[in-house]
Structure formats: C-alpha cells, structure tokens
Amino acid sequence: MALWGGRFSEEPADAVFALSRSVHFDWRLAPYDLRSSLAHLDVLESSGLLTQDVAAQIRKALRELLAEVASGVFAYNASDEDVHSALERGLTEKLGEIGGSLRAGRSRNDQVATDLRLYAIDAMLDTATKIIALQEALLAKAAEYGDAPSVGFTHMQHAQPVLFGHELAKHAHAFNRDLDRIDDWLARTSVSPLGSGALSGSSLPLSPEATATALGFKRTAGNSIDGVSDRDFVAEALFILAMVGNHLSRIGEEWCILATTEFGWAHVADAFSTGSSIMPQKKNPDVAELARGKAGRLIGNLSGVLAMLKGLPFAYNRDLQEDKEPLFDSFDTLALVLPAVTGMVATTSFDRAKMAAAAPAGFSLATEVADFLVRAHIPFAIAHEAAGKCVALAESKGIELHQISDQDFASVHPALTPAIRDVLTVEGALTSRTTYGGTAPAAVARQLAILKSEVTAFEANFSAKIQAFSGMMSA
C-alpha cells in the first residue's frame, strides 16, 4: 500500500517498485518504528489532536502489533514498500481509517531517521557487550601467560624478549579504545530527529522534546533540515565497527602465524578450527582467517556510505535509503565474528617451551648490551655501535651473545666488563623493563590489574545503558 496517491493517476511501474522497495531489509526497524509511534501518539493525544478514545484504540493496536511482529504473526507482504508502510497497513487492518492518524505531523523522513538511531544504539550496545566478552577472554589468557617469556617482534624479526601475557594484553587496550569511541558515539547519537517532519518541523502543536525524552534521547535536533538528513551517526558507527574489525583482523593474523608448524606457539582448540576436505592432517585457523578477511567488508561498508553521503543535497533524498544495508551488515558481521574470536582466544593454548626457547634467539638481547654501556655513561650511539659489533662477532663465530669471551667483549669496548653477563639473560632483560606499560613481570601484573578495572567499569557503564534502553523500549 503506497502512502501517497492523491496526485497520481498511475501505480508505480514494477521496476520502480522493485528498485525503491526496502521492506525486505528495513523490516528489522519495526520494533523501533512502533515504539516511536507510541511516543508520537502520546503527543498527538496530549495536544488534543486525537481524542482519548481514538488514542486508546491506536495504542492498543500498536501494542498488539509489537507482540505480533515479535512473534512473526504480523509480517510484511509483497505489496509493502517499506517498514513504515507495512506497519501502517497493519494498523489500518486493525482499526480502519483511524489507522492513518499517526501520519499527522510526522513524515517517513523523520520517522526513518529516528528508527535508525534507535536501532543503531541498540545494536551498538550489543556490540559493546560482545567486545567486553572478548576482552575478558584476552585478560584471562594474559593472566595465564603473564609469566611466560617469549620474544616480541618488529618488522616480524626478533626484537626483544617480552612476557607473552604482555602480548595478549595489548589487544585488550585496542578494544578499550573501541569502547571509548562507542561511548562517545552514544552521547553524540542521542539526538531525536522526531518532530522534524518532512524537513521544516510542524505547524501542529507537537512536542519534539517530549518524544525525545520518551525515547531516551538526551537532546532534540536543533535544526529540522539537518534532523532528517544527518547520517553522521551511521558513518561514525561504521568507522567504529571497521576499527573493531581491524583490531580483530590483527588478532587473526597473529593467530594464523603463531599456529603455523614453523612457529608452533599456538594450539587452537578443535572446536575453533576446521579441517581440509583433501588433506587429512590439516587443522586450519579459519576463525582467525575470517576475522582477518571480514575487516575488508567492514571497511567497504564505511567507504560505501561515505561515498553515498558525499555532496548529497539537504534535506531528505532517497539516496539515504542506502544507509541501512551497510550498517546492518556491519553489525551482523561483528555479531558473528566477535563470539567466534572470543571462543578461539579462550580455548587456545600456547607452547611455553617454544616461546621461551625463542626469547633469546636472533640476538634479541643486543639492546641489553647497549643499555649496559649507557648505564656506564657511554653515549647511546657508541653503545649501539658496540652492541652491533658484539652481534657481528657472535654471528661470525656461530655463538650466542652470552658465549662471547670476556676478552672479546673487552676488545669491542673497554666498558664491556664481565658484569655484562648479568644482563645477558632473558630473565634479566624482562625484569629490568619496569617502566609504566613495560614488560617486567611486576609492570605486566600492574597493567593487567588496571585493565581489569577498566573493563569492569565499561561493563557497568554499558549494562546500565542497556537496561535503560530496554526499559524505554518496553515502556
């Protein structure tokens, strides 16, 4: 059923209907559309535009529809164009012509902008919960391997020894930034466009402030033209989700490498691996690979929406209908990837012996030699040169740094006394890195404690917001 028709003498051509139809994807906005209709109804009633009797009938029908949409008893049909027209059909089927009353003072333009904000807030809160679950899995693993020496890499080459718990914890910091962004985004997205009408507000005695409050928004759009055309919240959400995807992809890449036969550090649980249809020995890290691969589509969704918004005239243009599928897809994608990665992290075990054996290899203790000289007041540039000579010497003799003789050390630099041996151990290198955020066991323990309290605070913050949102939805 079209929501217009008075001035038209023909039905839209099939091709037009097929092109412009959105109900098959925007149907998921139905609960938010019904909830905002209830808020709009209250205002129509309190302003006297609808009698109490009519308002009561519509309210009852809207509540029935909420339940029927949830249970699937009411669904869209082949002739519905979008979620708004399908729900108006539902209302009219129940009430006859008074079912069309809610369109007073409201346009699909402010309606869809409101619905999409509500949906995005709901989905973003769910995403935050899933990110927190992954952080908890990372923190549990980090605590488990908080005392396991391994080697860290730069340029994928052995760099310096680090505790493996330190490696795992780094990912939780990245997700902290994502949660921070989500919280900022929530504050900025909490603006109600309802009341903007088609673009200019309304001549009817409505109260956009009242509907904003009823729907849990902090503010009301300050400009009705901007209110109906602002999709910054969509683009920003897509950026946040793409960034989460990037963080997941880096975990994915790390897991793929650590699970290779060459590394053999990570052993992913069978339940989070897949096999090969031809090679019976294979155990493939598909979760890690999909985490890596899905980042591409999340970035694509962001790019697509930014391109659609670029140069778009104000106020509403049908182009804006193209905001939904990418947004839905990004939320859906992360709803799949986050729990899978969480499970993969939680069930992976790491080979302590292999990591410990790798810790001093590749002359990863060379910085210790340079730092030793710096403590003896040798300028770092000279210290670096001397440490480099020690590496060259050890390499030419086919030995490790700690196997260099006292005499050879002294010949490289007189300040390289036998005391150098005290720092030429993985343990010495690790325990000396006590700076804030460093890899010393005490520093890592402190880092994990801080992270834990930060994650707990995020968890409390988001669960309060989830509760408030679901309270609003069921009001």
Ligand code: ARG
């Ligand atoms: N399905 C439309 C969308 O998603 C709803 C708004 C339609 N507004 C209009 N003036 N045709 O954007």
